[in-house]
């Protein structure tokens with residue numbers, strides 16, 4: 001079949017400023033500078049929240065593991081790809097998350113899709129937050145369970161939807177703990193109470209919170225005091241922990257079920273042992289050196305104070321600067337670039353077309369002069385009345401699908 005239609009679709013994306021093109025990063029993350037197109041910019045665009053991705057201890061752990069185990073793992077975990085480092089990392093993750101067990105996946109994306117499809121099927125109901133990550137959306141679609149999108153962060157909406165509970169065999173409530181594009185936390189205590197009251201499973205995706213939030217770095221479930229009320233915790237090793245891979249933590253039965261019915265666990269090659277070694281080193285650092293997350297939490301509080309009154313909500317290290325159109329978002333990103341700052345513009349399909357934004361992400365080890373410069377540019381942008389009026393993160397944006405049962 002001819003692929004000419006793709007050229008037309010691409011031209012359509014280009015006309016709308018939606019076409020995304022790769023830029024090659026010419027520097028490692030070591031310095032906190034990101035070198036793009038020949039210029040070094042202060043990096044406000046990565047998910048390397050604790051600055052671990054280039055930490056010498058992770059690098060050394062990888063070097064040693066590659067020397068001992070080679071690079072590839074050569075098979076899926078259940079065949080022969082599961083080695084001593086995989087087992088140690090799963091045990092350490094379970095210990096860290098204070099659960100009975102944990103299972104490793106090659107990405108957080110794979111962990112979400114596998115967990116949701118293993119836990120639900122036809123005859124079941126999934127209640128999914130409107131702003132959940134794409135991997136959760138795909139898991140819901142592939143599960144063939146009825147999926148209902150609830151209004152972002154709205155536990156009352158979840159309660160109303162649970163009025164239909166008795167029509168379904170099992171019900172899964174699924175949410176990001178810390179939302180990736182809006183930087184706000186889910187109402188986890190309310191959701192945990194509803195899950196208990198209505199006999200539902202509760203799954204929380206901690207991709208942006210593991211290592212970063214909570215007194216011990218266990219994530220938003222620790223920060224919000226609901227560790228025991230959450231049945232399924234998904235995390236990633238690729239953001240705060242600076243490496244690659246994902247995991248699910250929970251009861252021993254849950255993990256045994258995922259090893260048998262999680263499709264990415266069964267049908268995809270295990271992570272390289274060296275990747276597990278890097279995450280073991282990262283976990284050790286998270287446990288023994290709270291200063292990294294404390295630095296980050298301090299930076300968040302400082303920037304929140306500086307941005308007070310500027311219509312930029314700061315609840316976490318992810319700060320959405322809503323601008324409306326993609327043109328506005330791209331112009332503002334360019335303005336940041338000229339000020340020596342890398343702040344990515346976020347456009348469809350990551351967010352709805354009228355909610356384009358800059359996504360500022362803070363990291364441990366940022367220089368105060370760089371955050372000051374960021375704040376200064378945001379003030380100028382604000383003074384130029386560049387903020388889209390009325391665009392508030394978390395406002396219902398897709399009322400047509402919110403609340404409708406989609407028999408996917």
Ligand SMILES: *Cc1c(COP(=O)(O)O)cnc(C)c1O
Nearest residue numbers: 107108109133180207236238245
């Ligand atoms: C990034 C992200 C994932 C996917 O994690 P990867 O390890 O990058 O595949 C899952 N959920 C959320 C909320 C994310 O932001």
